[in-house]
Amino acid sequence: MSEELKEIFDRYGGLMRTSELKATGYYYKKIRKLIETGEIEQVRRGYYQCSGTDSFSDISIITALFPDGVLCMESALDYYGYTDRTPSAWHLAVDNKSTRTRFYIDYPVIKPHFIQSDRYRAGIEQVRIDGKIVKIYDRERTICDLLLHRNKVDGEVFNLAIQRYILDPGKVEARLMKHAKLLRVEKKVREVLGVWL
Numbered sequence: 230m231s232e233e234l235k236e237i238f239d240r241y242g243g244l245m246r247t248s249e250l251k252a253t254g255y256y257y258k259k260i261r262k263l264i265e266t267g268e269i270e271q272v273r274r275g276y277y278q279c280s281g282t283d284s285f286s287d288i289s290i291i292t293a294l295f296p297d298g299v300l301c302m303e304s305a306l307d308y309y310g311y312t313d314r315t316p317s318a319w320h321l322a323v324d325n326k327s328t329r330t331r332f333y334i335d336y337p338v339i340k341p342h343f344i345q346s347d348r349y350r351a352g353i354e355q356v357r358i359d360g361k362i363v364k365i366y367d368r369e370r371t372i373c374d375l376l377l378h379r380n381k382v383d384g385e386v387f388n389l390a391i392q393r394y395i396l397d398p399g400k401v402e403a404r405l406m407k408h409a410k411l412l413r414v415e416k417k418v419r420e421v422l423g424v425w426l
Contacts, residue, residue: 287337300365311390369405376417
């Protein structure tokens with residue numbers, strides 16, 4: 230890949246839209262040629278990244294394609310160190326009014342969770358992953374979601390996450406009960422965590 234092309238992609242954070250490529254002088258034929266020669270690859274319709282080992286992380290793609298997405302469930306458990314399993318997909322919470330089709334991409338693998346507007350906003354924090362600012366649900370919201378979807382989560386993953394949350398010096402019990410009330414899992418919180426809190 231030419232140094233010039235690499236610099237152009239770097240200016241755009243490693244991910245470019247077709248319109249941005251055109252604005253820098255790369256029209257349809259040039260783009261097709263770059264794909265055929267393996268210099269760039271299509272991430273999804275209208276989005277491209279540089280090919281090769283120095284391609285940027287999944288997080289760059291996720292923040293560019295899904296700015297409203299919030300890391301949740303297994304992805305949040307992984308971030309907080311509450312699981313030893315690497316998630317097979319990126320779990321993203323989005324407002325339930327979001328268009329479903331935008332999640333039909335080959336890479337990275339996205340598992341969208343469509344959440345009611347009033348619940349979607351609760352517990353959103355911002356963290357830095359691979360140099361990018363990413364939205365994520367806080368520890369307490371993550372634990373409430375885990376309790377809410379207990380029947381969809383592997384028992385071993387569930388138990389380890391609860392144990393690690395209990396031992397986490399960063400936990401905020403008052404916030405846990407606030408989220409539990411909104412998500413209607415107060416009873417489950419008391420049953421599962423009551424003796425430890």
